[in-house]
Amino acid sequence: DGGITQSPKYLFRKEGQNVTLSCEQNLNHDAMYWYRQDPGQGLRLIYYSQIVNDFQKGDIAEGYSVSREKKESFPLTVTSAQKNPTAFYLCASRAGTAITDTQYFGPGTRLTVL
Amino acid sequence: AQKVTQAQTEISVVEKEDVTLDCVYETRDTTYYLFWYKQPPSGELVFLIRRNSFDEQNEISGRYSWNFQKSTSSFNFTITASQVVDSAVYFCALSEAWDNFNKFYFGSGTKLNVKP
Numbered sequence: 001d002g003g004i005t006q007s008p009k010y011l012f013r014k015e016g017q018n019v020t021l022s023c024e025q026n027l028n029h030d031a032m033y034w035y036r037q038d039p040g041q042g043l044r045l046i047y048y049s050q051i052v053n054d055f056q057k058g059d060i061a062e063g064y065s066v067s068r069e070k071k072e073s074f075p076l077t078v079t080s081a082q083k084n085p086t087a088f089y090l091c092a093s094r095a096g097t098a099i100t101d102t103q104y105f106g107p108g109t110r111l112t113v114l
Numbered sequence: 115a116q117k118v119t120q121a122q123t124e125i126s127v128v129e130k131e132d133v134t135l136d137c138v139y140e141t142r143d144t145t146y147y148l149f150w151y152k153q154p155p156s157g158e159l160v161f162l163i164r165r166n167s168f169d170e171q172n173e174i175s176g177r178y179s180w181n182f183q184k185s186t187s188s189f190n191f192t193i194t195a196s197q198v199v200d201s202a203v204y205f206c207a208l209s210e211a212w213d214n215f216n217k218f219y220f221g222s223g224t225k226l227n228v229k230p
Contacts, residue, residue: 040123041222045218090157105159107157108157
């Protein structure tokens with residue numbers, strides 16, 4: 001089945017530690033995205049990548065880093081510089097830049113800082 | 115400024131009632147797309163519909179219908195004869211031609227509670 005997988009589903013981290021969230025897609029999509037969702041809030045864009053080896057900051061990139069070494073993978077690292085990292089993180093992908101392309105989402109990772 | 119506004123934070127209805135979720139958008143582009151997504155308690159966003167700026171025809175899919183009105187910059191979503199399984203958070207989103215439709219702007223969501 002084609003789709004987007006995110007792992008782990010739940011993640012706990014101690015303050016001061018970096019942690020990496022995984023996002024993999026087998027849809028052969030060019031573009032990938034990371035969003036953050038806080039309780040009762042909408043989605044805020046962290047980073048996005050339109051092609052391999054290229055990515056752009058979104059609206060709340062501070063304290064996060066990404067890489068795009070392979071088309072199917074777009075891992076997100078939450079660094080210790082992120083002051084309030086507890087949130088629900090959603091990864092999405094999109095086929096390309098065609099007018100009809102839609103973003104499809106993974107199941108999400110819930111990160112809790114202890 | 116918010117590009118997509120969903121003024122209804124939370125709505126509660128009783129099963130079988132009809133309910134309309136409002137979405138107002140703001141853009142200077144003449145070419146854009148509007149979307150609705152459903153987020154059930156599990157968390158994953160599920161794509162429901164995409165509409166382009168040149169097509170103002172209403173769309174119906176089963177119990178779901180969408181009303182797109184450029185004159186009021188609105189793209190409202192109606193669920194007819196609501197069911198408990200419709201309980202979720204619903205997001206409206208906008209993408210624009212100026213950046214090749216790459217960025218999606220999401221509203222803050224409307225939480226729908228359907229009670230039996």
